Amino acid sequence: MKSRSTPEKRKTPLYAQVAEKIKQEIKRRKLKRHDPVPSEGDWAALYSVSRMTAKLALDILAKEGWVYRLARRGTFAAAGCETDETGEIGETGEADERTPVPAAAIPPIRAKKRIAMVFPNMDDYTAKILEAAQKEARRSDCQVLICISSDREDESACLQELYADGVDGIILYPRGRTRCSEKVLELNLQNYPLVIIDRIFREVQIDCVYHDHYKGTYELTDYLIRRGHARIGYLSAPFDGVTSREDRYKGYSRAMLDRGLTIDSSNMLLDCSEAYMSNLRAVNDQLETFLRNNPALTAVVCMDDYLATSCLYTALRMNKSVPEELSIAGFLDIQLSSLLPVPLTTVRQTTEQLGQAAVQLLLKRLKKSREGAITIKVNTSIVERDSVRTIR
Known part of the structure; x- marks a missing residue:
């Protein structure tokens, strides 16, 4: 008859064994209170166990007061390691583990800079910015956190949470914002490292x-003129203090004047309702009226690809062929632009340079640069597709 094993004879759980090893290593290295302790991944690799086993081991030490853990910051030595006497690693019921681990075997702890990126949403455009920013951050050994804000209040909450959590700096993309939030003003007054992308306040x-x-937009308008167009209209939603919309309109106007062409207000629609965003394929009543009242136009420049898409479908529903009767050009180069019935000629915003420059500027501020506010302009490029024809 087999005898039942007593608790004293039961094998010590692996995570408890690892906890004891970590405790002895902390004592051997004479870590003081608040000194960083290697991560669970480092311990797992050192002792050839799973990350979960290492996590459970650190949880035990945290309960015993040997270490304390901070979310997204790491594990640190606590008061317990200073008062306990240094001892050797005891037997665990397995192979003898009395040989101390060489200090060089444990990866050195380096406190990484943590930067955050706050976006109003995640689409193809913002995803590309994030990808470029992450690559640049990795090259500088920085960690990137992501926060999605749905509106101004949520944006302020995100900024406050990141600031309170000790994030070293923030990159904010306030798409569609006409004014900065009070939280942005507050952080700026505190000289907190904060970089705004694709917007000027x-x-x-x-x-x-x-x-x-x-x-x-200047180069896009000039491109249309060089393709033989002289009667070029301009379409935009209300400016409402959005500097990018204002700048695009100014670029169009300046190009027309520099080429000696007349700017006719009847050839422009600057208050197009953004209701078209709910259905880009539907006929846009405002655009339909505008096109019917301006049959002499051979081309239109649109403030962005979404408005250009609405204009394209409206023209096609009016049996107005594109580009034979009307050339259409946009701005952004969203993914949809190349998939339309007539692929759209547009201005491409280089997301790679935008993401890289934002991270580089933020890192400059983290090095305590004392320069005044810095504005960096990133160049664009024209993407030629089928929506523009040459008039000979």
């Missing part, structure tokens, strides 16, 4: 990286 001097909307 007139009411505050703050670091920003944005595309050169003026130059991009």
